[in-house]
Amino acid sequence: MYIDFESPDQLANKLAALSDPAAPPLWLVLLADRHGETLGEIAAHLERAGLQACGGVFPGLIDGVDVRHSGAIAIALPAGSRLAVADLAPGRVAWRSPPPDLVEGRPASSVVLVDCLGPNVAGLLEDLYDRYGHGLPQFGAGAGYHDLRTAPCLFAQGVAFAGAALIVLTPLPLTVRVRHGWRRVRGPFVASRTQGSKVLELNWESAGAFYRRQVEEENPALAGRPVFPDLNSTYPLGVGKEGSEDVIRDPMGIDESDQGIAFLSDMRENALMYLVHGDRHSLIAAAREAVAACGAPSGVEACLVSDCFSRALMLGEAFPEELAAVGEELAHFTGVRPQGVLALGEIATDGGQPIEFFNKTFVVALTHAGP
């Protein structure tokens, strides 16, 4: 539920009032990034109030058809949910305490929040994949600020932190679906040289020039326009994937020093990439399709969405239409409203594939009484 508050104290009081003393929940608190500066205070107040809570800040909050830039979306994860925090470093994922064993309590799903500007996000996801394997639906989002500043954007156990990730294993049955609505327009290209989250070469050429050329050839109107936010908003790149949608990667800019394209997540060398393109119709249709793909389960208790901030930027004034479409589609089988975040990267797996970090993608997760 959305909670508006003026002070950390007020938020703590409200959450305390909402808590069931008999079965205190683990509160997942998704905050608008305007509260980032008081994130530490909020974490401390919640801790002092005796609340179990974790969460992060995001460029925007989704509350039904509205996008909010203040307040919090609070989701009460049921008692028995277990939290773990990992610090991320290049080549290393360091858990602060042993992450919960999958077998313990038979968790039905997990929620993952990660500092999208932190290192080794790919390593974290591979660790989670190795650790929990397939069969576990996972839903999550990249936390951070709309201006991509580097600052603490996550909190748990009374403190705020950056460069880290948190995972909550919950007994909640979760249906996760992912759609983006982008289609291949050029390619394939080979990411012939990569370095972390930067692609230095595409098809053995300088990646930046190659990308710009491909976009400009596809849409001469964009000639000479900046990569961010003009080129990337309508012509991102996709990493080819057999049997499912390509994984969209959002070029954030071209490094003038090496002409490499910067992304928000690691890029696999020699991966096949495509120039993809979408419009308001394909993207909104994709969101609607994602909800529909959930299969109209019965007993839906909540609808969580992780929609990409850059996708909202791209849709602009049409973005509420996407949310409305999601609401309409939901209304076919449940009365719950979508609530969630505008994320800097979306995290999801439906349990049948490796967990993946997406850009410019819509992720919906329905919690319900049973499968």
Next chain:
Amino acid sequence: MTDPRDITPELLSLYELSLTVGRSLEPREACREFLRALVTQRNLSAASLWWPDDDCSGLRLLDALPRQSVSGDRLPESHPLAEALPAFVSPLPEAILDFLAPGLRSGASAACTLDGQGLLLLHSASPESVAPRFLAQLRAVLAKLATAIRGSLAYVRLEESEARLRQRTRELDESRSLLEALIEGTTDSVFVKDPTGRYLLANEATCRFIGKPRDEILGSDDTALFAAETARTVMEHDRAILGRAVVTTLEESTVNGQGEAAVFLSTKGPLVDGDGNTLGLFGIAREITDRKLAEQELRKLTQALEQSPSSVIITDLDARIEYVNEAFCKITGYRRDEVLGLNPRILQSGKTPRETIDALWAALSANKPWCGEFVNRRKDGEEYVEYARLAPVRQGDGRTTHYLAVNEDISEKRRIADELDRYRNHLEELVNLRTRELQVASEAAEASNRAKGAFLANMSHEIRTPLNAINGMAHLIRRDGLTPRQNEKLDKLVAASDHLLEVINAILDLSRIESGKFTLEDTPVDVNDLMTSVADMVSGPLRAKGLALAMRNEVPPRNLQGDPTRLRQALLNYVSNAVKFTAAGHVTLCASPVDEDEGSVLIRFSVTDTGIGIPSEVMPRLFATFEQADNSTTRHYGGTGLGLAITLKLAELMGGDVGAESIQGSGSTFWFTARLRKSARAASRDSRQSSEETLRDLFPGRRILLVEDEPVNREIVSLMLREAGQKVDGATDGHEALTLAAVGAYDLILMDMQMPTMDGLEATQRIRALPGGEAIPIVAFTANAFDDDRERCFAAGMDDFLPKPVVPEALYATTLKWLDRN
């Protein structure tokens, strides 16, 4: 958009996959790169790679993505998947799926071999992801992957082998360092020689003993390093050991090149390589020179201990016997093996006092030695006595670890001592018996002596009393005027009386001297006066025999103290004898100082005569009691035979001696010496006026009470005092004297001692108790002439003592003395 028949995407997919092959030499990392690309690219839910065990007994997991997708890491040989190796399998049987991806029932799965050796398992929710076409395309990549895996596994094995080699080398280096440290660090001599005896290795200890640097030792044999005899012996040993090819330990006495001798305990043996070839001889030698000496010392001590006649026992602190010597076995009858581990109380007879045992343990507990006696029992039951010395055995750090007992069987000594004790006790009994007998005899002698004294006293008293009357009467008769014939007869009477008195006095003097009751006076002595008075005393006889008397006094005039009466007596003895035994010629009287010290002068008095002389054989017994030169002379010349004996005693009492020289027929010289004390007091000169005359002139009519039970004596003395102008009252006993004294004012009382009714002593005491009685001079006037009597009189309160028989001059002098004092 791309043509569906365009295989470029497929080629590029394969291109990406093939480029992941061989990117790492680490097998798992190499596999992971491939699996990561494969899973992501094909949207697989799981993939894993398997490879045969080294012994081909089954398949083991190289890597799986996700790792959780497989439940084990080894496929046994009997597993259906292992049997399906030669061909692709798709879809996978459920049994395989259970193993590969438990819980996954939907989707598609496949397995394909890696160049007929390893296995790739795939699972996807989408069947297209594992379509046969793709698997066929994948075959070439998998062949490359298999080669890469083989290469990486070989690399790993090589790495492991190199690591083992490095480890082995490190261990060898460590082992070598350790060995070198041991060889160089040990104080034992360690060396290796080649088969000809030349040193291949010599550690520091070897060099130190040989006394040469290592480079001189290496390559040399013992003949160059040791004394010739040592070298010959050692090399013989070495050859024998090499010949027998057996490790041998032996003692070797050596003398090195510097002449220093030492004994070594050497262990030597052949040094053999892996093929059994003898490379030489190794040796480890420990110098045991000190130990040998210590062993010799220990052996000596052990032998001493073993051969000690005393029984020696060593126990631990719990008194368990750890050692006994041979003497112990002989004394106790126990064999050594019978007593080891036992407590020495096995020897106890129960007759050793409890206090002894307590004292023993008290001392040992305080870490102090103890000695004492035990009554012990031998193995055969015989009891014996041991003198034991026990002591704690302390180690260098002060800890007590054992107790030592050195025991001596003193049964025989004890028996002899007991016998001696019995003798001693018997002897003591004898001595006691004799002592008792002697005591009885002594008591009898003392009783006899006391009886003799009493007899002498009584005899003296009884003789003096009538003599007093005789002398007194003769004195009074002579005053009345006599004819010459009567005068002559009276002279003889007085002479006989004087002789009798002389005899009695001599006997009494001797008796007093011998009983130790003789006391000397200490008054001024004038030697000149002394000699003159003696001369006066013999002037009569001298004149009668027509002898001349010469006097020579060489004593310088000075104040001397002594007993003039006894000096006079001694001198008079000599002079009287000289007059007596000299028929013609002269008598010479001499006095001279012979020695002088700060407080006294030793004066020699001598009397020389021209008499009959004394035979030389008689001279030694001249001064013996009752001796005269010839006992027959007693009859011829008279005398008691006591004079010289008394002179001897008096001279000795006065610190002097006596002696005599004589030539028979020519005369004799008798001398004595006496030590006189120097004094400031001068001797009073005799007044030329007699005491009688002075009494009469100065104290006429004084009242004197004469207490005397003997009527004759009372009459004579009364007459004598009245002749001297005094008034005399007579009292017959003490009672009468007390009555008279109570009423009369007497200037002097002369008091007899022995009287009926009340004796003089009691009367004196009671007179002293009368008013004014304490001031009356009371003079004892008694025939009890002994010193004891004198003391008793003084004790009763008398002031002076006048012995009987009365000598008129003495009576007058004493009366004058006390009247004058009053």
